[in-house]
Amino acid sequence: MARSGIPTRERIITAANSLFYNDGIRGVSVDAVAAKAGVTKRTLYYHFRSKDELVAAYLAGRDQPNLALFRQWFSEADDGLPAQVERIFRNLARSARHPKWKGCGFLRTSAELANLPGHPAIKIGAAHKKKFEAWLRETFAEAGIAQAAQLARQILLLLDGSFAVVLLHRDPSYMETAGEAAHALIEAALPVQAGVRRKR
Amino acid sequence: MARSGIPTRERIITAANSLFYNDGIRGVSVDAVAAKAGVTKRTLYYHFRSKDELVAAYLAGRDQPNLALFRQWFSEADDGLPAQVERIFRNLARSARHPKWKGCGFLRTSAELANLPGHPAIKIGAAHKKKFEAWLRETFAEAGIAQAAQLARQILLLLDGSFAVVLLHRDPSYMETAGEAAHALIEAALPVQAGVRRKR
DNA sequence: GTCTATAAGCCGATAGAC
DNA sequence: GTCTATCGGCTTATAGAC
Numbered sequence: 001m002a003r004s005g006i007p008t009r010e011r012i013i014t015a016a017n018s019l020f021y022n023d024g025i026r027g028v029s030v031d032a033v034a035a036k037a038g039v040t041k042r043t044l045y046y047h048f049r050s051k052d053e054l055v056a057a058y059l060a061g062r063d064q065p066n067l068a069l070f071r072q073w074f075s076e077a078d079d080g081l082p083a084q085v086e087r088i089f090r091n092l093a094r095s096a097r098h099p100k101w102k103g104c105g106f107l108r109t110s111a112e113l114a115n116l117p118g119h120p121a122i123k124i125g126a127a128h129k130k131k132f133e134a135w136l137r138e139t140f141a142e143a144g145i146a147q148a149a150q151l152a153r154q155i156l157l158l159l160d161g162s163f164a165v166v167l168l169h170r171d172p173s174y175m176e177t178a179g180e181a182a183h184a185l186i187e188a189a190l191p192v193q194a195g196v197r198r199k200r
Numbered sequence: 201m202a203r204s205g206i207p208t209r210e211r212i213i214t215a216a217n218s219l220f221y222n223d224g225i226r227g228v229s230v231d232a233v234a235a236k237a238g239v240t241k242r243t244l245y246y247h248f249r250s251k252d253e254l255v256a257a258y259l260a261g262r263d264q265p266n267l268a269l270f271r272q273w274f275s276e277a278d279d280g281l282p283a284q285v286e287r288i289f290r291n292l293a294r295s296a297r298h299p300k301w302k303g304c305g306f307l308r309t310s311a312e313l314a315n316l317p318g319h320p321a322i323k324i325g326a327a328h329k330k331k332f333e334a335w336l337r338e339t340f341a342e343a344g345i346a347q348a349a350q351l352a353r354q355i356l357l358l359l360d361g362s363f364a365v366v367l368l369h370r371d372p373s374y375m376e377t378a379g380e381a382a383h384a385l386i387e388a389a390l391p392v393q394a395g396v397r398r399k400r
Numbered sequence: 401g402t403c404t405a406t407a408a409g410c411c412g413a414t415a416g417a418c
Numbered sequence: 419g420t421c422t423a424t425c426g427g428c429t430t431a432t433a434g435a436c
Contacts, residue, residue, distance in 0.1 A: 050430085112311060125368055153374060158381075185384065245413065
């Protein structure tokens, strides 16, 4: 524990988060993480057995905050399922316009470590995306959508597709396009009842 | 030029293609590429100014074959636009079931080099995806679809999303889900005429 | 729990011979 | 155009003191 009051382990994860997200896993040395956290490398290796374990801790720290943000954007207004999901995409597009934005940390890590399928960080990334998909599926099922599971997967594909495409082209408008596609797919799947006029 | 008859530069690119695609850019040393190509590192640096230039050559070599494959899958039958595009996704799912499959080389490179936005390899990747999007757009426009540009972007998002998601979960069925979503979006955008029955 | 110091090897890139 | 040899620096991880 350091003078600052923030536990050492936590400060190391914060430093790792900033560096790994910005420069990629293999682009960041353990030295650099230790230096940014203000500890020596030996201290870092006291708290984490290896770099791989540190990478896993980096992604685990992004899991809940990320999901909470999506849920918050969704709930900001009760203007119907298509609009609520589309708002997630619109907010992501806004995030993507910040100069430091570099896509989805989970997807970028899985792309970088594609030759290590059992890596602990990849398992954490997969679990994170499964949680998001499950939340969508339950939300859709509660709205009376019959093909809730399939629709949730389609929305996930649009979301992760927009992460990849926007990162490549540096053009956040693709996220708005993805949001419109999501809107259309959800609208087409909604039951005709429930106050939502569709093909009346 | 080596005994084999295949020019040295070409053999280096072939070696780079195999290694970079399998293990990622930063996971492969110039030594390893030279060894696999059967040349010394000095010879490699005679043909390529730097590792970055070699990475760009690796992706440039994948551009045309990749686009040709998509066009071939699309044209294998003339069973209507939705089915033809969906067949691209179905064939990709089949590819993704091969044990050596590791996603899209262009997207993985852009994810790994996200901190180097102007890198020559990223420019080549962006140009590749733009060519694919343009081909979709022209195909849709020729079929009389009004919002051809928007629809092409949506299909691209589903395609690149399935690359990312399948790589993370190692579950190619997501590609079939993406294909079904593409099918639905194209069908909804088709003009009512032209022999394709829709909501008659 | 945190430090200094270092092992042992790999990295991209280059010098100079032929 | 291809070779042998090597530079200087960076890599993950560890030894041992306090």
